[in-house]
Amino acid sequence: MKVSIVEISRDEDEEILIRCYEVNEEVQEIVNKLKMDNPVMLGYLGEHVHRIKLSEIYYFEAVDGKVFIYCKDRVFEVKQRLYELEELSNRMNFFRASKSTILNIAKISYVHPSLSGRFEAVLDNGERVVISRQYVPNLKNKLGL
Amino acid sequence: MALSNFIKKLVRDFLVIFGAIIITITVLRQMYAPGIGFDLKSIYIIMAFALAGALIGLIMYTPQGISERSMRIRIAVHFCALETILITLASIMGIVDSLQSLVILALEIAFIYVVVHILSWENDKQTAKSINEKLESFKKNLSE
Numbered sequence: 001m002k003v004s005i006v007e008i009s010r011d012e013d014e015e016i017l018i019r020c021y022e023v024n025e026e027v028q029e030i031v032n033k034l035k036m037d038n039p040v041m042l043g044y045l046g047e048h049v050h051r052i053k054l055s056e057i058y059y060f061e062a063v064d065g066k067v068f069i070y071c072k073d074r075v076f077e078v079k080q081r082l083y084e085l086e087e088l089s090n091r092m093n094f095f096r097a098s099k100s101t102i103l104n105i106a107k108i109s110y111v112h113p114s115l116s117g118r119f120e121a122v123l124d125n126g127e128r129v130v131i132s133r134q135y136v137p138n139l140k141n142k143l144g145l
Numbered sequence: 146m147a148l149s150n151f152i153k154k155l156v157r158d159f160l161v162i163f164g165a166i167i168i169t170i171t172v173l174r175q176m177y178a179p180g181i182g183f184d185l186k187s188i189y190i191i192m193a194f195a196l197a198g199a200l201i202g203l204i205m206y207t208p209q210g211i212s213e214r215s216m217r218i219r220i221a222v223h224f225c226a227l228e229t230i231l232i233t234l235a236s237i238m239g240i241v242d243s244l245q246s247l248v249i250l251a252l253e254i255a256f257i258y259v260v261v262h263i264l265s266w267e268n269d270k271q272t273a274k275s276i277n278e279k280l281e282s283f284k285k286n287l288s289e
Contacts, residue, residue: 093287098210106287110277113269116216117262130210136272143279 039092043069043076050076054092058123060085060102072125095142097121098132105142151206155199163195170238187238194234201226228254 008014020027039054058070062082069076078085086094086102097103108121111131119131131139167183170191174181204223207216231254235241241250 100210105280106284108280110280111273113266113273114213115266116213116220117265117269118213118216119269119273130213132210136276139276140272143276143283145275145279 039088041069041078041080043078045074045076052076054089054094055104055106057104058107058125058127059097059104059129060089060094062100070127093142095138096135097139098130098135101129103129103131105139111139155202158202159195159199162198163192166191166195166234190234190237194230197230198227201230224255224258227258 018027018030040051041054041057043050043052052069052071056071058072060078060082061068061070067078067080067082067085069078080088082100082102086096089102089104093105094102095105103121107123107125109124111119111121114120114130118133119136121129121131123129170183201223204219204226207219211219228251232241232247232250235250236247241247
């Protein structure tokens with residue numbers, strides 16, 4: 001299979017185009033790998049739409065029927081529901097931390113138990129997020145414990 | 146926790162509490178008052194209090210997430226409710242019959258409650274430690 005790369009100007013959208021005789025397993029594998037390696041989400045901040053890499057997301061949180069993405073120091077709204085994001089992020093390093101949050105494992109600095117019987121995750125940016133006791137096994141599973 | 150799972154937990158708690166009370170009273174009576182039997186009224190009283198004891202678990206049921214402060218308040222309320230139910234049961238069963246014995250029982254319940262929480266917290270610390278160790282190697286693998 002020949003591989004061609006064309007550099008384009010910034011005012012055009014980046015695109016990966018696969019030209020093939022048929023969509024076989026090899027092509028499907030390439031497509032899946034591309035989707036996994038460069039997953040992005042559309043986040044809304046006011047009137048602007050931002051493309052956010054999944055790897056930059058600290059956690060998702062559902063508040064008052066809306067779902068928000070929390071990055072290092074910015075917050076965006078997303079159109080998906082939390083259960084849809086859970087399905088999407090299960091393929092990545094995310095796990096359900098409570099009824100209303102999905103956390104990125106790669107952004108957790110450490111966890112510690114709280115006096116109320118729950119766990120608290122301290123993230124790389126200093127934020128603290130609660131992990132409900134019933135969801136701790138999810139984290140342990142993801143870490144192979 | 147989903148409501149159906151919570152109800153299952155409630156039923157399980159009720160059966161455990163009921164069984165524990167019956168076994169404890171049976172053993173104590175065998176040791177100190179073997180002549181006293183269990184009448185139907187006593188069984189119903191124990192069932193009622195076992196149900197009450199299981200129901201106070203509703204205090205800790207939070208279908209929506211709550212803050213740390215709210216959770217601690219609920220724990221305090223749960224403890225007070227538990228003390229009230231146990232002391233009331235003990236009074237009805239004749240285990241406490243004076244202010245002194247009531248205070249001693251209250252202190253014993255408080256001691257056991259605190260010990261259970263401390264043991265649970267120690268267990269959680271071990272869990273957190275193993276998670277943090279795995280997190281470290283996980284992040285190291287990611288950066289490689």
